[in-house]
Amino acid sequence: MDLINTQVQAILGPQTWEEVSLIADICTKNQIPIFSFADTIPEWTTEKWPFLLGASHDNFAQMKAIAAIVQSWNWHQVTVIHEDVGSWTNGVMPYLHDSLREIGAEVRQFVGLSSFASSDSLSRELKNLESEQCRVFVVHLSLPLAVRLFEMAKKLKMMEKDYVWITTHHITSLVHSIDASIISSMRGIVGVKSYFSETGTRFQDFSSRFRKRFRRENPEEENSEPGIYAVQAYDAIWTIARALKGSKRRNQELLEKVLQTDFHGLSGKVQFNNHKMAPTQMFQIINVVGKSYRELGFWSSGLGFSETIGKHATYSPLMNDLEQVLWPGGPRYTPRGWTEFTRKKPLLVGVPAKSGYKEYVKVENDQSRKETSFDGLAIQIFNATVRRLPFYLPYEFVAFNDISYDNLVDQIGKKFDAVVGDVAIVASRYSHVEFSHPFSETGLMLVVPARSSNKEWSFIKPFTKSMWASITVITIYNGFVVWLIERHAHPELRGSMLHQIGIMLWLSFNTLFSLQGGKLHSNLSRMSVVVWLFVALVVIQTYTANLTSMLTVQRLEPTVTSVEELLESNAAVGYCSGSYLEKYLVEVLRFPRDNVKHYASAEDYAEGFNKKEIAAAFIGTPLAKIFLAKFCKKFIAAGPTFNIGGFGFAFPRGSPLLASINEALLKVSENGTLAQLENNYIGVLQKCQDKEEENPSLSPNGFRALFIITGGTSTIALVIYIFCIASSFSGLTTIRGLMFIIIKHWCYQSKRFSRRVSNVESLGNSSPQHAPNQLSQV
Incomplete structure (x- = not known):
């Protein structure tokens, strides 16, 4: 109020939203522009407090830069440590969360720290984080609280090997002002720093005058270089001065002149959009080394990382092309981002010891050697997957003797680091665990007794x-x-x-x-x-x-064809002991709880069918195929397959191992190893099903040659017969002609002979004395 009473033209300086909200209403009533350097100014303030202006560049883009750093090193989870202040929690954190999700990473947890947190409180929070697997921390705190945090982290040996600390510009932009004795506790951190050009006569003049005055007023400080806040304040004053130059009043007219500001200041482009400064498009990436820091390069929105800026700069989406990062503890190799398992502390993998299907999980105890052996398809697939990981992962199988699979999954994060076996992927289990991609077929099959089919035709x-x-x-x-x-x-x-x-x-x-x-x-x-x-x-x-x-070969037909038929007949059904199916059958398929019975193995199912205890059984597709292979002539699948389940490896929710396991599992599937293992463990059982395949009816294709031969032979015979008939008819006509000529000639000769005989007889009667001579001539 004292400033207002002295008729100030504008107010500069509030750096937090809480400070701004206290005086914004008063300044609006008195029509005095207030320039805020707070990170976040809610959208609704424009209408409520039109004289409130954001003097710092919109730094939401820095969250994209942090996400790009996380993506560069293939980290999939981060823990965010932020100051428990409403404006920071509700303003910047959602943007960081969304930026990480865009690159396939997620926030493991948000840890809020009070601005006045005690050393004990900081120690307690850091110890809790130390017990978690995630080792990538994004720190968004004010500088005083951040200094205390890193000093405590160093005491707890959390600034050493395998830890990753990424800081926002609130810390990194002021690193140059921290004492050398304090900055040594921050060795290895990577940070995003607001960038402004330190070349040019205007900046050099401002820097010279700033250092002289700063040293005069703070002779005990070692570093007097101007930081981002000094540069932004300088630009804000220039904005007010330019607006006052063309205005004689301090009311709405002055505000309008300020909103029309458009010039290039020391911090960059000075221009207001919706009462806020235009967003920053470039940040500097630094790495704290020893008692100072070094500049690794730059990150530009929409372009990526580069070692330099300007027309000749080359950009990359990853940090690999920048200078080598020196991580906490001194190693030059990139930390994995999660706690490393060792031979002394391997990954403990829980395995169901009472699985009813030994083809998938087989646990045997050797009492003489006091050893436990683990085998089965699920075990071998996990072994093959771990071998495909790009890093060494020691692990140890531990048998779990409880029959309940839900209890087994509940032990993840307590007794086990993961679970491997014929464990179904179910939504209800996602409350505290996550699953890998399924390594088996998904689905639920209805298995019923079989009967012979009708053979009348x-x-x-x-x-x-x-x-x-x-x-x-x-x-x-x-x-x-x-x-x-x-x-x-x-x-x-x-x-x-x-x-x-x-x-x-x-x-x-x-x-x-x-x-x-x-x-x-x-x-x-x-x-x-x-x-x-x-x-x-x-x-x-x-x-x-x-x-x-x-x-x-026996033809089989199901005795029951659908779930509806089972429900109408009030039939009892079976499911696998310890699985999620009881809840599914009762709540989803609506079977009465009294009609649902559990069985431990394939043999128990068969016995239940034989004793007429159940009319059908609901079995996961992978196990159902094994069951049908064992009892291929007694049981058959009926109805559609329900699209649920599938077997997967279970890990704690947010486990940094999961992404690498999924990638390795895909490699195992693509290179044929998965198919080979399935063939070795359950492929032999498919032979029984192969014998039940129907003999196909024979088509004319296999007899084409025979039909052509017999048809051709008959056709040849027919052709010859027709030819002979035709020839015979032609020859008969010729013979008849010859016979007619012969007969005609014979008749002629007969008549001629008769005349001669008659002439001889007449001559003998007239002249008997000449008879001997006439007869001799004849």
């Missing part, structure tokens, strides 16, 4: 419809050819049209079973019948063999 199944049609056509055709050839030699093949058709059909199919060589008159019909009989024998033998195979 089995006799037609050996051949397809097209095969039966082909046999009918070729048989009738061959019968027609034989009938046509033999009809002139056999009177019984002639008669009325209906009679001849019946005889032809009878003759066609009769040749399938007898040669009838003695009854056939023509060699052509015999040739046709012999070839067709050979083909018929092959067809009949093939039909007999396929029909025998079909009748021998």
Whole structure:
């Protein structure tokens, strides 16, 4: 109020939202512009307090820079330590959370510290963080609180190997002003610093005057270089001066002049947008080394990291192209970002010792050697996955003897660091654990007893419809050819049209079973019948063999076809002991709790079916296939597969190992190792199912050559017969002509002979004395 009473033109300086909110209302009522250097100014303040202006650049972009640092080293989780102040918690933290999610990382937890936290409180919070696996910390605190935090972290040996500390510009931009004795406790941190150019005559002039005055007023301070806040304050004063130059009043007109400001100041572009300074697009990345710090490079919004800035700068999305980072503890290799397991402290992996399916998990105790062996598909897949990790991970299997899988999962983070086995991925278990990608098929199958299928029409199944049609056509055709050839030699093949058709059909199919060589008159019909009989024998033998195979192999049908049928009949159903299925069957599928019974193994299921205790069983797809393979002739799957479950490896929620495990598991799947392991452990069981596959009905494709031979033979016989008939008809006409000529000639000669005989007789009667001479001449 004293400042207002003295008729000040503007007020500069509040650095926190809490300070701003105390005086913003008063300044608005008196129409005095107030320049705030707080990080966050809510959107709603524009209407409520129009004279409130943000004098510092919008630093939300720095959260993108921090996310880019996290992405550069492939860290997937971070812990955020922030000052427990409303404006910081609600203003900046959501942007950091969203920026990390965009690059596939997440905040493991937010840790809020009071601005007046005691040493004991800081120690307690840091010890809690030390017990967690995550080792990447993003620190967003005021400088005094940050200094105390790092001093305590150094005492607790948390500024050593495998720890990562990333600081926001509130700390990093003021590192140059920290005493050398204090900065040594911050060795190894990487920070984001607000960038402003330190070249140019304007800055050099300002820096010279600032250092002189600062040394005069603070002779005990070692460093007198101007920081980002000094530069921003200088630009704010210049903004007010430029606005007052064109205005004689301090009310709305002055505010409008300020909002129209547009010039290039020492801190960068000075221009207001919605009462806030334009956002910063560039930050400097520094690394604290020894008692000072070194500049690694720059990060530019939308471009990435670079060693320099300007037209000739080259950008990269990762920090790898910048100078080598010196991490806490001195190592030059990049920390993993989570606590490292060692041979003395390996990853403890819980394994269900009472799994009902030894193909997936097999735990055996050797009492003589006092050793426990672990085997099975799930165990071997985990072994193969760990071998594909880009780092060494010592681990140790520990048997869990409780039958409940939910209790096993509950031990993660307490007794175990992970769980491996036939553990289903269920949403209810995600409250405190996370799962890897499934390494088995997902789904839930309904298994019921099987019964033999109806065989009344089995006799037609050996051949397809097209095969039966082909046999009918070729048989009738061959019968027609034989009938046509033999009809002139056999009177019984002639008669009325209906009679001849019946005889032809009878003759066609009769040749399938007898040669009838003695009854056939023509060699052509015999040739046709012999070839067709050979083909018929092959067809009949093939039909007999396929029909025998079909009748021998048992056809199975489910006794129950759907869940609705089970519910309507009030039937009892079974599920695997210790699994999540009881809750699913009761709450989702609506089975009465009394009708739901649990069984421990495949043999127990079979016994329950045999004793009529249950009418069906709900089993996860991977285990159901093993069960059906063991009892392939007694049980069968029915209905649709329910899309739930699948087996996966369980880890504590937020485990930094999970991303690496998922990547390694994908490699195991893609290189064929997963398929090979499945074949070794459960592939042999598929043979039983293979035997139950139906024999396919035979089609004409396999008999095409035989049909062509017999059809061709009959066609040749038919052609020869027709040719012979035609030839015989032509020869008969010629013979008849010759016979007519011969007969005509014979008649002529007979008549001539008769005349001669009659002449001789007449001469003998008239002159007997000349008779001897006449007779001698004849």
